[in-house]
Amino acid sequence: MKTVSLGELEHKQLKNHSTGESYSLSGVISDFFGSKQVFLVHDVLLPGQKTSASYRHSIIEEIVYISKGNLTLKIGERSQAVAEGSFVFFDPQDTELHCLVNESGIPAEIMSFSVNRQDDAVIYNNNEAWRPPTLETPRMILRAIELSDAESIFSYARNPNVSRYTCWEAHQTIDDSLDYIKNNVFNHYAHGVPEPFGMTLKENPERVIGTVGCFWASRQNRAMELAYVIGEDFWGKGFAVEAAQVVMDYCFKEYSLKRIQARCFVENKLSARVMEKAGMVYEGTLKAVEYHRDQFWDMHYYAKVIK
Ligand SMILES: CC(C)(COP(=O)(O)OP(=O)(O)OC[C@H]1O[C@@H](n2cnc3c(N)ncnc32)[C@H](O)[C@@H]1OP(=O)(O)O)[C@@H](O)C(=O)NCCC(=O)NCCS
Numbered sequence: 001m002k003t004v005s006l007g008e009l010e011h012k013q014l015k016n017h018s019t020g021e022s023y024s025l026s027g028v029i030s031d032f033f034g035s036k037q038v039f040l041v042h043d044v045l046l047p048g049q050k051t052s053a054s055y056r057h058s059i060i061e062e063i064v065y066i067s068k069g070n071l072t073l074k075i076g077e078r079s080q081a082v083a084e085g086s087f088v089f090f091d092p093q094d095t096e097l098h099c100l101v102n103e104s105g106i107p108a109e110i111m112s113f114s115v116n117r118q119d120d121a122v123i124y125n126n127n128e129a130w131r132p133p134t135l136e137t138p139r140m141i142l143r144a145i146e147l148s149d150a151e152s153i154f155s156y157a158r159n160p161n162v163s164r165y166t167c168w169e170a171h172q173t174i175d176d177s178l179d180y181i182k183n184n185v186f187n188h189y190a191h192g193v194p195e196p197f198g199m200t201l202k203e204n205p206e207r208v209i210g211t212v213g214c215f216w217a218s219r220q221n222r223a224m225e226l227a228y229v230i231g232e233d234f235w236g237k238g239f240a241v242e243a244a245q246v247v248m249d250y251c252f253k254e255y256s257l258k259r260i261q262a263r264c265f266v267e268n269k270l271s272a273r274v275m276e277k278a279g280m281v282y283e284g285t286l287k288a289v290e291y292h293r294d295q296f297w298d299m300h301y302y303a304k305v306i307k
Helices: 025-033 147-157 174-190 239-254 269-277
Strands: 003-005 013-015 023-024 037-045 063-066 070-073 076-084 087-091 099-102 108-114 122-125 140-144 197-201 210-218 223-231 258-265 281-292 295-305
Touching: 023 025, 025 063, 025 108, 087 099, 140 239, 147 174, 147 223, 197 239, 210 239, 210 258, 223 269, 239 258, 239 269, 258 269, 269 281, 269 295
Parallel strands: 003 122, 223 258
Antiparallel strands: 013 023, 037 108, 037 122, 063 087, 063 108, 070 076, 070 099, 140 197, 197 210, 210 223, 258 295, 281 295
16 A cells, blocks of 8 residues: 655646646645545446446545546436546535446546545545745745744734735734634645745745745636735845745746736735736736725736746
8 A cells, every 4th residue: 555645746637638627636635635534546447337336425525537538427317428537526415326337338447536445545645734845046945834933924914014905904913823824824735725935034044024925816727826925124125026936937837827817906016016027917907806994996917927
């Protein structure tokens, strides 16, 4: 039996050959199973064969990925064709019996991911927490945030000048910074999302001076959104641009992206400058698109799109 951590799978892509779409295997698994331990079985379904029996209705959480061939999904009395490269999610909440049948004349291959242990299974161990890698810029080390960074984050996130144009409020106590790390940061990491990286100066990698990263704007369309914030003492020194460029290069490459977007309230002129200097192109302004702090805000949209 082989054990593989979810982090190792981050870049393994599954491709839908008919639509050309590709998916990150670890993203699909962690979205569905969260932090549970997952087992994988490869199966060949010969013509006329069913996936196990029609028992999949109450206890099993399972994803079946059709890696080769075409199958038919039977749900109660209904039938639905499922093509090569599709995922079928079997949810314990489903009340109807369902199974996959190979009604084609050629063998099909499937990969089943489930929380049920089976012999000869490969275990994808989600318990090992994923963290973004450490990246280097000319002046900075960009690294994963941990709980021990709460104090550094609080020291700038408490400043109302920093949160003036952000969608979050200034942190009132260090508990707000701890909650941000536990709920927001670790939730992103649990889903393999590289946002945020802690920005640290090379001479002091212990102290986080800001955060930068990309989260999914649309996973289906392989588009991410860039976000950044820096402590006021460090503004105007080009750190945001320097970090944004390295993080975008990493995300384009590692997540097979086509587009990274960023947006800011029109009043946030410094942020718009960061986007321009980081090589993003202005795409337009959406009027009254955010209702925040009892008022409507217009937002500038920028994006970097690669060939
Ligand atoms: C927006 C922000 C990340 C910019 O970071 P930064 O590291 O200062 O950015 P840069 O040094 O690359 O500078 C960007 C531009 O702002 C200018 N600038 C930065 N601080 C300035 C200041 N205090 N006064 C005047 N101009 C300033 C820079 O000179 C540069 O413009 P230029 O190239 O025309 O000279 C930072 O101001 C910040 O964290 N703001 C609060 C959080 C926030 O708004 N995040 C973005 C949400 S969309």
